[in-house]
Amino acid sequence: MRHVFIVGKRVITQLRHDKRLLAISLVGPLLIMYFLKIFLDGLNVAALTARYVIPFTAFIVHFLAFLLCAIVLVQERTGGTMERMFIAGFRRSEVIGGYIVGYFGLATLQAAVVLTETLWLFQLDYEAATLFNLFLVFWILAVVSVLLGIFISTFARREAHIFPFIPLVILPEMFLSGMLVDGDKLPVWGQWLGRLSPLHYANNAVQELIKGGVGLETIGRDLVILAAYAVVLLLVASRTLAEA
Amino acid sequence: MNAVEVSGLRKSYGKIQALQGVDLRVPAGAIYGLVGPNGAGKTTLIKALVGALRPDAGEVRVLGLDPLKEKWALRRQIGYMPQSYALYEDLSARDHLTFYGQGQNVADLPRKVGEILAFTELSERADDPVRTFSGGMKKRVSLACALIHDPRILFLDEPTAAVDPHLRRRSWQLFRTLAGRGITLLISTHLMEEALLCDQVTIMRQGQIVAMDTPERLMERGRSQLWVHQNGAAQQQVIPSTPAALATALHAYGLAAGIDAVHVRAESLEEIVLGIIQEQEAQS
Ligand SMILES: Nc1ncnc2c1ncn2[C@@H]1O[C@H](COP(=O)(O)OP(=O)(O)OP(=O)(O)O)[C@@H](O)[C@H]1O
Numbered sequence A: 001m002r003h004v005f006i007v008g009k010r011v012i013t014q015l016r017h018d019k020r021l022l023a024i025s026l027v028g029p030l031l032i033m034y035f036l037k038i039f040l041d042g043l044n045v046a047a048l049t050a051r052y053v054i055p056f057t058a059f060i061v062h063f064l065a066f067l068l069c070a071i072v073l074v075q076e077r078t079g080g081t082m083e084r085m086f087i088a089g090f091r092r093s094e095v096i097g098g099y100i101v102g103y104f105g106l107a108t109l110q111a112a113v114v115l116t117e118t119l120w121l122f123q124l125d126y127e128a129a130t131l132f133n134l135f136l137v138f139w140i141l142a143v144v145s146v147l148l149g150i151f152i153s154t155f156a157r158r159e160a161h162i163f164p165f166i167p168l169v170i171l172p173e174m175f176l177s178g179m180l181v182d183g184d185k186l187p188v189w190g191q192w193l194g195r196l197s198p199l200h201y202a203n204n205a206v207q208e209l210i211k212g213g214v215g216l217e218t219i220g221r222d223l224v225i226l227a228a229y230a231v232v233l234l235l236v237a238s239r240t241l242a243e244a
Numbered sequence B: 001m002n003a004v005e006v007s008g009l010r011k012s013y014g015k016i017q018a019l020q021g022v023d024l025r026v027p028a029g030a031i032y033g034l035v036g037p038n039g040a041g042k043t044t045l046i047k048a049l050v051g052a053l054r055p056d057a058g059e060v061r062v063l064g065l066d067p068l069k070e071k072w073a074l075r076r077q078i079g080y081m082p083q084s085y086a087l088y089e090d091l092s093a094r095d096h097l098t099f100y101g102q103g104q105n106v107a108d109l110p111r112k113v114g115e116i117l118a119f120t121e122l123s124e125r126a127d128d129p130v131r132t133f134s135g136g137m138k139k140r141v142s143l144a145c146a147l148i149h150d151p152r153i154l155f156l157d158e159p160t161a162a163v164d165p166h167l168r169r170r171s172w173q174l175f176r177t178l179a180g181r182g183i184t185l186l187i188s189t190h191l192m193e194e195a196l197l198c199d200q201v202t203i204m205r206q207g208q209i210v211a212m213d214t215p216e217r218l219m220e221r222g223r224s225q226l227w228v229h230q231n232g233a234a235q236q237q238v239i240p241s242t243p244a245a246l247a248t249a250l251h252a253y254g255l256a257a258g259i260d261a262v263h264v265r266a267e268s269l270e271e272i273v274l275g276i277i278q279e280q281e282a283q284s
């Protein structure tokens, strides 16, 4: 367990020293949300703003956490530092744990900042309890995304192997998870495909929460599925992360 | 006990046979050099020794342990410096040493980090990110990372490639100091002048060991040109590069007062090694 925190601390130190990355992951989403606002303003769907905007925020957290983590891990492999870590006595599970700890920090910060930015930009207002639950959903989603990044990175030999995932996996996810299109409007196969994506469950929970007056009992099932997703990915990734 | 014992080691990458039956015995407390052309299998051999790859066949023992089956016992005792820098660009030298030191449970770590930074002459820039370092400085950080836990055996894959002559000298002084403390060093290099600084040298070619000896004995495999200027006339002959052969040749001249000058040009280790490799190539 101590090793997990040693790796985590190192990942956080790296993130702290990479000012550009921090700026991109905190300011970038604000810009995207601003464009989304212009887009939605043009559509004149004020009543539906929250229905699109909050899930979209979740999507950004999901996407960035996945991408950053996958790329940094591929760099560890290509740069030889992964191999070095294993020879220096770190275990696979400890490296994965360390990355989760390290990116927890970034993902938590990101979830908080992006959510605040969105609420401010769209002038949305929720009760404290709802806000807390929204944050909880974002946070669990971020953890799943970090794990997904780790898992996917085990199949990549170069950074370039990660990029096809953006158009091939992440974009379809947007449409099939219920985030843009309500699930019941999708063809049945689309609904099933959507259920493979963690974003599907995050979206379900978020859609419930923004109706207001909804507590953990309603979104509990989605959160449990997300947590299960995380556990399965953790188990699979700790087997597939190659030691050389 | 030998620090490293390898027998019948084989490893292929697809069609490429990177190691084709390597046998090796590295005595403890020595500096052991590994030389050979690009693609000879030096890196592959070192990786098999540190447990970074799974051999197809053969036995490997490092400090009596199997690098794969007993890796946790072994990893405290070995230091490994890969051929690439293998550093985190955004971290400082001190961050690196702290990370690997904590990973190895090094006692009194801040003091130890300071000591290693001084030893590798990095103290002045210890807190700058590694991305601002020159290639030679990165190599030193990489070496420092391999030293932080006082390993009993060091595997250094081209530690002085791209390092300037002054620093290279310093590095070899460091290696000697380490060997003096009883540490075994296995060092790969392309530079024959460095091979001369080792206690034992192994020459590899196409995944096989073609020669293994002390540098002195390897030098003796070469030939020397001898010019003797006697009574105003010059005579030339080729003799083996051994001290005894030189003495014999000079005796033949009677070491007379008439000898004005003697020139000896021995084949360099580089020429000898190239000769050995060419011989092997001619045979296969
Ligand atoms: N990951 C790999 N995949 C495929 N082939 C490899 C791999 N690593 C090494 N090889 C091959 O194995 C052989 C030995 O390579 P190795 O890196 O051990 O040589 P080397 O002696 O260290 O060379 P250099 O002096 O250039 O570092 C080469 O033919 C190389 O092409």
Ligand SMILES: [Mg+2]
Pocket (backbone or CB within 6 Å): B042, B043, B044, B083, B157
């Ligand atoms: Mg090599």
